[in-house]
Amino acid sequence: MVGVRKNAGEHLGVTFRVEGGELVIARILHGGVIDQQGLLHVGDVIREVNGREVGSDPQALQEMLRDASGSVVLKILPSYQEQHPLRQVFVKCHFSYDPSNDSLIPCKEAGLAFQAGDLLQIVNQEDPNWWQACLVKGGSAGLIPSQLLEEKRKAFVKRDGALCGSMGGKKKKRIMYVTTKNAEFDRHELLIYEEVAKMPPFRRKTLILIGAQGVGRRSLKNKLLTSDTLRYGTTTPYTSRKRKEGEWDGQSYIFVSRPEMEQDIKAARYLEHGEYEGNLYGTKISSIQEVVTSGKMCVLDVNPQQAVKVLRTAEFVPYVVFIGAPDFQTLKTNNQTAVHAGLTAKQLSDGELLRIVEESERLQQAYGHYFDLSLVNSDLEKSFHELQVALEKLRTEPQWVPVSWVY
Structure with missing residues (x-):
């Protein structure tokens, strides 16, 4: 006989299975009433509850135990299984x-x-x-x-289809x-x-900013880079286009030939790459490594479908931040304010604003499991402050990271 004290409606933290026509304890939940008492074990056969035979219906036994209160006496046949x-x-x-x-x-x-x-x-x-x-x-x-x-x-x-990031x-x-x-x-x-x-607290090597086009991701990136040039750095993109008059290599782009770039793309040396007006553009993985080697956190705003999973390794130990769009009306007001202040020349249509909000929601749904931090960019200064606070915590608070980064 085993005695248990409980309140009516309280779950004992135990489940049952039918074995040989009898009800047997299938599992004991860690931290539950039965586990804390330590008198019952997996495999024990339950014969009676308060003198009543239990039959062979697990659900009926659960209901009987749930409704019981005060002292509950169980008649059992011990299993003597090793714990x-x-x-x-x-x-x-x-x-x-x-x-x-x-x-x-x-x-x-x-x-x-x-x-x-x-x-x-x-x-x-x-x-x-x-x-x-x-x-x-x-x-x-x-x-x-x-x-x-x-x-x-x-x-x-x-699974959901591919994300569409076109702004129309x-x-x-x-x-x-x-x-x-x-x-x-x-x-x-x-x-x-x-x-x-x-x-324990440690320095992440890369900071990945993810967000819909037009949500202010690039503005947040530039603000962070200028806030501390000794702590933060970023990559210079590569391109196969011809150099324009007044440009020099490494200023805004690193210029390479198309055959060389195609060869490196084929060898998977690019984190992400694409073609625009007949020219190739891309971010080379070695350029990220160079920033990290210099002692700086490499700040990247990337396409999550291509980049996040490649970077989410022990080599790059990224901190992934999602920049979410605010509600439609706030986004519209912010755009109008930016136009009047001369910060942007383009006033977005309602259709374009709606696409930003919808794209933001799709990114959140598809890649939210990778995010270490999510910000709603309704105000750039506020979002920048929240990002700074989060990055400082990395220096002072323990972090949960994929076990593959550790072993």
Whole structure:
């Protein structure tokens, strides 16, 4: 006999399975009532609750236990299974989960809800379909779908199409290409859990700014670069176009021949590249390495589809910041103010402003799992201050990073 004290409606943190016509403890949730008491174990057979036979229906037993209050006496047949030590595995979630909407979970009350970006400690992975985990920020453990189960589910869900970043109008289109390396990455990527490790404060090597065209990403980049030229640097783009009168190599571009640039593109030496009016343009990976080697944080505003996953390695240890668009009316007011102040010559149409907002939302949805920080750029000075504060924290506070950066 095992005695448990509980309140009515309180979940004991245990699930059951039918085995040989009897109800057996399938899992004990870390941090729950049963786990804290330590008298029951996985594999124990439950025969009676307060003198009542439990039958062979797991759901009926859960309801019986949930409704009980005060002292609950369980008659069990012990399993005497050896208990395994707690593993220290931490993951960052790349999707949101609500157990109340999951038809596969064995017990909805035992599920753990989380949001994309949350950090979890995985405390038990013995069940191939259902792991036990708790939020790093606190709380009891619960069931979450395993990597294997979620991979199977996501394999049957069609992914969104490519993002369209065109601003419309008559401006000629720049076509960006995906490197072979990155295309291979995309084919095998399923966004579920990423194992992470907690590191003491350290300097990131690159700062990646992501945002829709027209949201103020370039303005924020330039403001940061001029704020501290000893701390921040950026790359000089390469181009195959002819040098204009008064230009010199390295001023705004590094000029190379088209055959040389095509050869380097084929050898995957460019982070991103494209063609505009018959000329090639691109950011060379070696130019990023040069800025980092000089002791500066390399600030980049890039196309996430090509660049983020290539840079998100131990070599470049990036800090990824999303510059989001404000609401339509705020964006329109900001554009009108900039035109009147002479900061820009173009007043955007309502259609162009709407496309900026929609593109921003698509970027957030498609790449939000990579973002270390998200800013809504309703005011440039305020966004710049928030970015500075976040970058200072990297020097003083521990950081959760992909475990591949550490080992």
